[in-house]
Amino acid sequence: MKKSIITLSIIASTLSGAAFAHNGFYIGAAYSKMGYSDLLTGIEKTDTRNGYSVNAGYDFAFGNFFVLGAELEYKDLGGMTGTFIQPSWSYTLDMTSVGVNVMPKMYFGDKFNIYAKAGLHTFSIDQTVTTTSKLSQSDSDSSMVWGLGLGYDFTPHISAQTTYEVVNTDAGSIGSANVGLRYKF
Template sequence: MKLLVSAAAIISVASLPALAGEFNGPYLGLGVGYTDADGPGARDGDNTSFGGHVGYDYSFGSGFVLGGEVEYDRVNADLGGAGGTIDNIGRFKVKAGYDFGPVLGYGVVGAARATTSFGNDTGLVYGVGLAYPVTEQWAVSGEVLRHEFNDLGGAGSDFNVDTFNLRASFRF
C-alpha cells in the first residue's frame, strides 16, 4: 500500500503540464518523506523523514543524463520494544537517467550509512525517481529507495529500509 501511494505521488508529478527544463549542472534542495524499516523479529519501525541533498547532473545532449548526489535524512524511527531507533541515513548516490522532455526518469545506486541508537552500518542503496522542472531553476522530484544493511549495529542484524521522498531542488 505504501509503495502504491508513493508511485501515485510520483505519477502525479509526471502528469503536470510540460515545462521545458534542462537537467544539467549543480543543485541543492530539501525533501520530506516516509521511512519504513524492517528488521529481524519485531524490530520494525517507520516515521516521517526529512533532510537535504546536493548534487550535480551532466546532460549528454542526447537525452542521457549522468550525475552524483549526497543526501542526508533525519529519520528517528523507533524499532519497537528494545529494538532502539534508526536516527538518520546518509547516502552517496550515482544517478543515470533519460530526459523525456519535461520529465527526467532515473535510477540510482550507491552507498548508505545508517546511524542508530545501537550502532552504525554502511550498506547498499538503490532505487528510481522522477524529476520535473517547475521553473528554469526549481524542480520537484520523487524517489523510492531501498537500503540493505547486512550487519546494522554490529549484532548481525539485517535490515531493509525503504524510503519514499518528495523533494524540491534549486539548480544553479
C-alpha cells in the same frame, strides 16, 4: 541550400540549449515516508517516525536526453519504537546516513524525467532497550542505497521529484517513499 543551413542552425541551437539547461549545480530536500516492515523480527512496532534528506550535486548533460548526476546526501532515516513480544521490553531505533549517489536520468521532452539512484552510505544506528534500566548501543555500518524515481522540471531552476528507495542492512530492508524539491543554479 541557404534554407537548409538556417534550419539546421536553428535546430542545433535549440538542442544544445536544451542540453545546457540540464547541466549545473543543485541543492535539494525531500520528505521520506519510512517503512520498517522488514526490520527486526520479534518486535511489535508501535510507532514509526518518518525522515528527510538534504543533498547537493551536479548534473552532467550528455546530449538532450541523458543526464548523469553525482551528489552528496544526508538522510535522517527516521526511527521506530516498539516492544519485544517476549519479554515486554520497549525498543527504540534511530538511523541517519551520509553518502554519495550516482543518478542517471532519461528526459522525455524538456520537463519529465525518469531516473535511477545508486549510492554508498555510512549509517549511524542508535538503539535503546528499556527494561528496568535503559541499555543503549550506537553502531555504524555501510550499505548500498538503491532507488527509482520520476522528476518534473517546473522551470529551468525548480523541479520536483518522487523516489522509492531501499536500503539493505544486516537486520533487514528499509524502504522509503520520498517527495522533494530541487533548486538548480
